[in-house]
Amino acid sequence: MLSVKGLRANVGDKEILRGLDLEVGPGEVHAIMGPNGSGKSTFAHVLSGRAGYGVTAGSAIFEGRDLFDLEPEERARLGLFLAFQYPVELPGVNNTYFLKAALNSIRKARGESELDAVSFLRLIKERLKILHLDDSLLKRAVNAGFSGGEKKRNEIFQMALLEPRLAILDETDSGLDIDALRVVADGVNALRGPERSMIVVTHYQRLLDYIEPDYVHVLAKGRIIRSGGKELALELEEKGYGWIDAEVEAA
Amino acid sequence: MNGDPQIGFERWLAEPSAGAAPDWLESFRSGAREDVRARLLPHSKEEAWRYTSVKSLLEQGFAQSDETMTALQPDDLEEILVPGFETHRLVLVNGRYVPELSAPGDWPEGVRVGGLRALLESDPDALRERINATVDEPQPFFSALNTAGLDDGLVVLLGPGAIVERPIELIHLSVGLDEPRVAQPRHIVRLDAAAQATLVERYVSLGNSVYCTNSVVEVSLGRDAILRHERVQMESPNAFHLTGLYLVQDENSHYMGVNIGLGARWARTDLNARFRGRHAECVLRGLYLAGDGQLLDYHLDVDHAVPDCRSQENFKGILHGKGRAVFDGRVLVAKDAQKTDAAMSNRNLMLSEQAEVDTKPRLEIKADDVKCSHGTTVGQIDPEMLFYLRSRGISEPLARRMVCLGFAGEIIETLGSEALREHISEQVGRRLEATSLS
Ligand SMILES: Nc1ncnc2c1ncn2[C@@H]1O[C@H](COP(=O)(O)OP(=O)(O)OP(=O)(O)O)[C@@H](O)[C@H]1O
Ligand SMILES: [Mg+2]
Numbered sequence: 001m002l003s004v005k006g007l008r009a010n011v012g013d014k015e016i017l018r019g020l021d022l023e024v025g026p027g028e029v030h031a032i033m034g035p036n037g038s039g040k041s042t043f044a045h046v047l048s049g050r051a052g053y054g055v056t057a058g059s060a061i062f063e064g065r066d067l068f069d070l071e072p073e074e075r076a077r078l079g080l081f082l083a084f085q086y087p088v089e090l091p092g093v094n095n096t097y098f099l100k101a102a103l104n105s106i107r108k109a110r111g112e113s114e115l116d117a118v119s120f121l122r123l124i125k126e127r128l129k130i131l132h133l134d135d136s137l138l139k140r141a142v143n144a145g146f147s148g149g150e151k152k153r154n155e156i157f158q159m160a161l162l163e164p165r166l167a168i169l170d171e172t173d174s175g176l177d178i179d180a181l182r183v184v185a186d187g188v189n190a191l192r193g194p195e196r197s198m199i200v201v202t203h204y205q206r207l208l209d210y211i212e213p214d215y216v217h218v219l220a221k222g223r224i225i226r227s228g229g230k231e232l233a234l235e236l237e238e239k240g241y242g243w244i245d246a247e248v249e250a251a
Numbered sequence: 252m253n254g255d256p257q258i259g260f261e262r263w264l265a266e267p268s269a270g271a272a273p274d275w276l277e278s279f280r281s282g283a284r285e286d287v288r289a290r291l292l293p294h295s296k297e298e299a300w301r302y303t304s305v306k307s308l309l310e311q312g313f314a315q316s317d318e319t320m321t322a323l324q325p326d327d328l329e330e331i332l333v334p335g336f337e338t339h340r341l342v343l344v345n346g347r348y349v350p351e352l353s354a355p356g357d358w359p360e361g362v363r364v365g366g367l368r369a370l371l372e373s374d375p376d377a378l379r380e381r382i383n384a385t386v387d388e389p390q391p392f393f394s395a396l397n398t399a400g401l402d403d404g405l406v407v408l409l410g411p412g413a414i415v416e417r418p419i420e421l422i423h424l425s426v427g428l429d430e431p432r433v434a435q436p437r438h439i440v441r442l443d444a445a446a447q448a449t450l451v452e453r454y455v456s457l458g459n460s461v462y463c464t465n466s467v468v469e470v471s472l473g474r475d476a477i478l479r480h481e482r483v484q485m486e487s488p489n490a491f492h493l494t495g496l497y498l499v500q501d502e503n504s505h506y507m508g509v510n511i512g513l514g515a516r517w518a519r520t521d522l523n524a525r526f527r528g529r530h531a532e533c534v535l536r537g538l539y540l541a542g543d544g545q546l547l548d549y550h551l552d553v554d555h556a557v558p559d560c561r562s563q564e565n566f567k568g569i570l571h572g573k574g575r576a577v578f579d580g581r582v583l584v585a586k587d588a589q590k591t592d593a594a595m596s597n598r599n600l601m602l603s604e605q606a607e608v609d610t611k612p613r614l615e616i617k618a619d620d621v622k623c624s625h626g627t628t629v630g631q632i633d634p635e636m637l638f639y640l641r642s643r644g645i646s647e648p649l650a651r652r653m654v655c656l657g658f659a660g661e662i663i664e665t666l667g668s669e670a671l672r673e674h675i676s677e678q679v680g681r682r683l684e685a686t687s688l689s
Contacts, residue, residue: 050638076644088639092657092664101653102643109644141657158643 007058018222034219077109079165083155090142185210259309283398316432335670338420346434361410385497404436409446427460442476456487472504502528512539537566541574570606
């Protein structure tokens with residue numbers, strides 16, 4: 001599904017990703033953990049096509065296509081979804097209109113017909129319920145004035161609506177209270193399936209209690225320095241990242 | 252025509268064609284004619300004309316429009332009506348009120364609405380205290396021109412406590428004539444104490460012809476009166492448009508104005524507001540969209556002459572292609588106008604590098620116990636917003652349009668009618684769509 005090999009990327013003259021490898025198969029859930037500033041969000045952004053990064057080496061093949069040949073919207077239409085660590089506020093952009101534009105452009109790319117108003121609303125209401133979000137959200141501007149938790153839930157709600165093949169959740173758990181965390185995790189789990197893969201970026205083991213990963217990776221200084229099963233997350237929780245320097249030196 | 256530029260406006264001064272006018276009006280006209288002839292043309296050394304030249308306007312050789320277009324049928328209006336917008340409709344064609352095209356409907360007691368010329372003929376005294384009542388002498392150049400040719404327009408008079416529920420819609424329609432014409436309507440709006448109304452002025456055209464509209468709007472609000480005043484300038488892309496709005500407010504009156512500017516090649520809008528009684532409120536909002544070959548020039552002059560009044564000026568602009576705009580906003584707070592609350596803001600979204608805006612908010616505060624603020628911004632579309640939208644599968648052109656419409660939405664939302672909001676959003680969207688293709 002996703003195959004990243006030897007990925008190097010810069011911001012300005014600063015190299016952030018330094019030879020990153022990652023293979024994600026269909027239906028797999030991969031957790032990525034790692035210290036602040038290690039490049040987790042950068043990795044997510046480079047995959048989804050945000051401007052401002054220079055890819056200097058390596059490749060990222062998704063569903064048989066080289067992601068770096070594609071515009072961000074083309075990647076989304078292929079089935080890539082990023083739940084932002086910091087969702088962007090869009091003042092004056094009506095949520096319903098936004099969701100409809102997004103869904104229809106993705107459906108069109110998949111060769112499906114645009115949804116009529118009635119089926120669209122039905123679908124939206126059903127997905128809102130999964131995330132325990134209120135209808136009133138639809139009338140508001142996208143993320144504008146949303147609380148931190150609402151923004152995060154809104155990201156997962158969008159994911160539920162757009163049904164991507166690969167979703168990257170960048171610290172979706174940070175800023176959520178315990179109940180919201182559970183709601184979000186339930187939402188994510190409801191979307192798990194043999195055809196849908198996920199990369200879950202998090203600092204906390206707690207999320208992984210709810211969303212059980214198949215693999216856990218440690219990203220440090222722009223590379224995956226260790227991979228393992230979910231027990232690796234427990235180990236990190238216990239030991240912290242202090243051992244990393246030694247590990248990176250050794251590598 | 253070459254040597255003396257003043258000659259360019261001589262033909263705006265042709266004698267009005269109406270029958271016998273009352274003496275007082277004749278003396279307004281002739282006074283203004285002499286005044287204009289003695290005057291220098293607006294030039295760039297005047298503060299109010301620093302950014303905008305009248306040269307292109309002069310070059311057209313406009314002549315005063317003096318005929319009523321009677322050939323139009325109500326069906327011809329079809330394409331300019333706003334679907335679902337239920338109004339008292341009054342139609343002016345090339346500056347003349349045309350009853351055959353209008354659908355005023357019924358009015359509550361104490362309300363007089365109709366053509367200015369008709370009222371001048373039937374009851375001139377009703378207008379005597381109203382015409383030129385809000386415009387200070389010496390009148391600004393183009394207002395003086397309007398006075399010199401004063402002959403028709405719309406009159407809206409509400410007696411004490413009168414309330415008109417449905418919006419009063421003034422459609423100012425321009426239709427191309429054989430030669431370039433200037434229409435100079437004078438609109439008179441008076442709300443007596445505690446009266447309430449919504450007035451929507453729409454400047455539109457059939458076809459893309461060259462013409463000029465030089466309108467003067469006089470608005471006076473009595474005590475406790477409430478007026479919602481929405482103005483939509485959607486002239487032909489080759490047209491010239493001038494508005495001089497003069498607003499005077501008595502105690503505790505409320506004025507909520509929205510000025511939408513989408514059309515015209517060259518447009519100049521002067522909004523003058525003056526508080527005459529305390530605890531009054533004036534809100535001036537605006538949205539302008541200027542592209543290739545367009546200049547949209549706004550001047551606000553808000554005079555806090557008395558204490559305890561509130562004003563809010565909020566204009567937003569979107570500029571694309573080689574579009575140009577000017578925002579010159581002045582708020583004057585007199586020495587004893589304590590407890591004044593004034594907030595001015597002008598924000599501009601630049602969609603191209605060739606677009607240009609001159610923005611100049613000016614607060615002149617002579618009182619010491621006031622709350623006044625101003626802010627201006629000139630920026631581009633936030634790339635984070637674009638990326639967010641595109642990451643959801645939305646194409647770049649649509650993403651740009653959505654962000655622009657969101658920006659404009661803050662102003663459009665304040666329009667009173669859903670039908671009009673939709674109409675304006677659609678018009679803005681359509682213009683943005685045309686630009687992203689080019
Ligand atoms: N636009 C930018 N300009 C300059 N430096 C940047 C930029 N974007 C990222 N960086 C730097 O790249 C490094 C990696 O940042 P990134 O956001 O990917 O870290 P992260 O692993 O997601 O951290 P966190 O856990 O705090 O979210 C940091 O040192 C950051 O300061
Ligand atoms: Mg991050």
